Amino acid sequence: MNKLVIGNLVHRPLRSLISVFAVAIEVIMILSIAAIMFGMLNGQKVRTSGIGADMITHPxxxxxxxxxxxxxxxxxxxxxxxxxxxxxxxxxxxxxxxxxxxxxxxxxxxxxxxxxxxxxxxxxxxxxxxxxxxxxxxxxxxxxxxxxxxxxxxxxxxxxxxxxxxxxxxxxxxxxxxxxxxxxxxxxxxxxxxxxxxxxxxxxxxxxxxxxxxxxxYDVQTMDELLSSLAPDKLPLFNVGLRTVIGIAIIIGFLVIFQSMYTAVMERTREIGILKSLGASKAAIVGVVIRESGLLAICGTALGIAATFGIRAALHAKFPTMDFELTGRWISIATILSLAGAFFGALYPALKAASKDPIEALAYE
Structure with missing residues (x-):
């Protein structure tokens, strides 16, 4: 089955590459927007704390x-x-x-x-x-x-x-x-x-x-109070912007994997019939499709993470003062979201493949 999964992906290299790049773009979008937004916010907090004041007051x-x-x-x-x-x-x-x-x-x-x-x-x-x-x-x-x-x-x-x-x-x-x-x-x-x-x-x-x-x-705050206000929970538009971009990225990854797996299932109707006639269970058929999408998602996620580190290096070379905070927490979040999007994107095509009647599938031209 593992050979079949790899063979299916290699058989349509362009479609597989497009799917990998789509997942990579999803990961890059998530990591980059989080790194830039949190970098700017946390960088400002660090610089503000370095001023040395105890309080701030203004009209x-x-x-x-x-x-x-x-x-x-x-x-x-x-x-x-x-x-x-x-x-x-x-x-x-x-x-x-x-x-x-x-x-x-x-x-x-x-x-x-x-x-x-x-x-x-x-x-x-x-x-x-x-x-x-x-x-x-x-x-x-x-x-x-x-x-x-x-x-x-x-x-x-x-x-x-x-x-x-x-x-x-x-x-x-x-x-x-x-x-x-x-x-x-x-x-x-x-x-x-x-x-x-x-x-x-x-x-x-x-x-x-x-x-x-x-x-x-006059508004009077201690520096601790000021720094605590520079947090995502205290800046509603910060969270709205972050969630919007992440949502768009997840949708992109979901739709590309869905389209890729759905097309693959339609093209392999006869192959699915042969597998089922040889005794392959519904779970085995679902497993093949899910493994294909999972392999695409893993490759895309790895490519996206590597590309984001490359983007960070390029931005630091071009803009030394730019705060680009790429953390392990957000790498984990991006990985989970990309894999989850790929799973749900492949779920319907996998169930559709498993539900095919072997007689009709064998007769498919």
Whole structure:
């Protein structure tokens, strides 16, 4: 029976290859969309945790995704926050979501206060020397940039004054005053990162902020609360997008296997009649078809996983800053879904083959 399974697949090589590639595409779609979406989300969480702040506060109308919100607060609010008990550093930020060559957050910062949260680790160069200076991280520098080079940010030319280790919020930093001039928010900030004398005093600081005139409606979160909000369950559209793509991928794999196995059964009506006349049971006939689809699915899954690793390598070479998180968990999920899709895609053709009358099958031309 195993020889028969392999012989059936080899007899129609083009159809078998198409089925294998269809399953591979299904696996690539599942793994790639999960790797990109979770990579972006988890990468942002890691960089946010590396800022070194204990709390963040911003006007209540702003989104937790600060980059997509306007700069609604005066930078001078930082001076007020610094006077509150238990607050040791208040760093204003103006973050702009840029959709240039890639989608990224550009950080407008006051270098002194932002560096006080957790000092930058410079690989080369140093802090801003002028209004048109920029700092980039080592991932961004891997694109071939170095200190002294020119870089375009928000359609404006900057000189790279320093390269720092990654994981400090963004990948590109410019002076907050320059950011305000470029996007028309002079003297404004998106929010404020706070460093406390002791993180245990966060509830006290939150109450102090809300008791400050003009800041009653400010949103105040600890960094743990902010990081917990950057999760799929807290981002409904994240799960919708992920499930939609996975659903489409499963349907593609199911339909291709179904079509391939159904066509194979129709073409082998006489062969099935011979097998049944020789005493093959219905279970044996079903087993042949299921094994054929299973072999196609296994080959397609292996090809899809290998191709996804190739895609990751190519993307990292082309876009060093891109987060592509390919995990064992999602490889397992993709494998299970592709094999399940192949099984159910072959089930009806297998049952149809097993139900054929041997006399009629032998008479089939």
């Amino acid at each position: 209540g109308a702003a989104s937790n995704l600060i980059g997509v919100s306007g700069a609604a607060a005066s930078i001078k609010v930082a001076d007020v926050l610094k006077t509150l008990p238990h607050v040791t550093v208040a760093a204003p930020i103006n973050i702009k979501l840029s959709s240039g060559a890639t989608l990224e957050n550009i950080y407008g910062i006051d270098f002194k206060s932002y560096d006080a949260l957790r000092p930058f680790t410079f690989v080369s160069g140093g802090p801003f020397q002028g209004a048109d200076d920029a700092i980039i991280d080592d991932f961004e520098a891997a694109k071939g940039k170095k200190v002294g080079d020119s870089i375009e940010i928000l359609s404006h030319k900057f000189r790279i004054s320093g390269v720092v280790e990654h994981g400090k919020g963004g990948r590109k930093f410019i002076p907050i005053d320059t950011m305000g001039q470029l996007i028309g928010t002079e003297g404004k900030a998106s929010g404020f990162y706070l460093k406390l004398d002791d993180p245990k005093n966060s509830d006290v600081v939150k109450a102090e902020i809300h008791a400050t005139p003009g800041m009653e409606q």
